[in-house]
Amino acid sequence: MAEIIDYGMFAERLKAAPNRWDVLREFHEEWGYAVQPGAPRWDRWTEDEHKAYVRALHGGSEDDRLEGVDPALPIPAALDEWWELPFNSFTHDAQYYETNPVYPPTVRPDPSGYGAAGSLQVGSGLVPPDADQRVCVFMAENQYCNEWGYLAAEAHEPDPRVLVSVSDDEWALQARSISEFFLQLAVQRLPHRLGWSVEVDADDVIDGDLDDLVARIAERMPELGFEPWAELQQDAIVYGGPDVLVFVPDRVQYYISLAGRTPQAVVAQGERLGLKLEEHYLYGPGED
Known part of the structure; x- marks a missing residue:
């Protein structure tokens, strides 16, 4: 995975795509x-x-x-x-x-x-x-x-x-x-199964609380360009960064999760957002 995929540009990519199947195929390939x-x-x-x-x-x-x-x-x-x-x-x-x-x-x-x-x-x-x-x-x-x-x-x-x-x-x-x-469904499911992921809570936030973290995510990371994902009585918005996605539900007491194509991408995005993350805390591909 030498090439870095900036999912902060995903909304523009979605608008420019002639059809969603091409993006779905590429997304599968990007996550291995x-x-x-x-x-x-x-x-x-x-x-x-x-x-x-x-x-x-x-x-x-x-x-x-x-x-x-x-x-x-x-x-x-x-x-x-x-x-x-x-x-x-x-x-x-x-x-x-x-x-x-x-x-x-x-x-x-x-x-x-x-x-x-x-x-x-x-x-x-x-x-x-x-x-x-x-x-x-x-x-x-x-x-x-x-x-x-x-x-x-x-x-x-x-x-x-x-x-x-x-x-x-x-x-x-x-x-x-x-x-x-179906592209949106794959975005919701595959990164957590095929990439490196972590769920964070207030203890992981260095500066402020979960509300402060949500505010920083919304300010610093672009949305992927989908409607909020509605499932299990909550709406979730996905934000994108270099090789990483951040999933933020509207009921943040449940969880905020990060999923990356590499563990380094998750840790680096966490640092940019004021999170204290370590690679050995991450779930790897295929781990529940």
């Missing part, structure tokens, strides 16, 4: 991900184990697998493109992600009763009042605390916006497109 020869691949049509278990508990049959799917709605091209990407770390190493795919996407509210979230909240402003208010879910957090989907009203678009369920009856904008969502 490569599909292993002969690695099994997740079949998009495979029903997730949890849904199959719930269906069996209720005496459902194999014919019920597609309950909740509206066959009249097209599946956006970007979703199928993502499944076929040869470098896709999810389809080859899904354990990195802690999410369940939903394919084909199922609508919310879910007539089968399985999906956790409802339709769009009244007055969301995301679609006109007379438009289809349903959401088509294609990915969910492992415990279904959050679901991600596109608007049924935009299902005909090749790469529609992505929403996230932030409660049983509320949705928020998560990404400007499906392809950007």
Whole structure:
């Protein structure tokens, strides 16, 4: 990793990119991900184990697998493109992600009763009042605390916006497109699994407290250019620096984390932010 990647320039890089798949491929390469020869691949049509278990508990049959799917709605091209990407770390190493795919996407509210979230909240402003208010879910957090989907009203678009369920009856904008969502998901997951990372608390802050640290991060480091990542009842913003990313949730009592392509990048960024970090405290690639 001789070349330093300045993630402080990531927002400009995102704006200039002709498509998100190129950036997603580059991001995989920058963090050292490569599909292993002969690695099994997740079949998009495979029903997730949890849904199959719930269906069996209720005496459902194999014919019920597609309950909740509206066959009249097209599946956006970007979703199928993502499944076929040869470098896709999810389809080859899904354990990195802690999410369940939903394919084909199922609508919310879910007539089968399985999906956790409802339709769009009244007055969301995301679609006109007379438009289809349903959401088509294609990915969910492992415990279904959050679901991600596109608007049924935009299902005909090749790469529609992505929403996230932030409660049983509320949705928020998560990404400007499906392809950007999957790039954002990789940013959230891969650096902590493939790089060197550390979670910091008030004891690591040399000057001030966690609030002071958050202020310094926002002042000195650019955001990556995404919508805040909404998951597990908190929004997180990612900031970029040389070979390093800093993840700041809006509820800082949980954690602030740094992840770098090298341990030296994490320690150096910590010093610039007024943190006392040592390399031997960092988690390395593959460590939990």
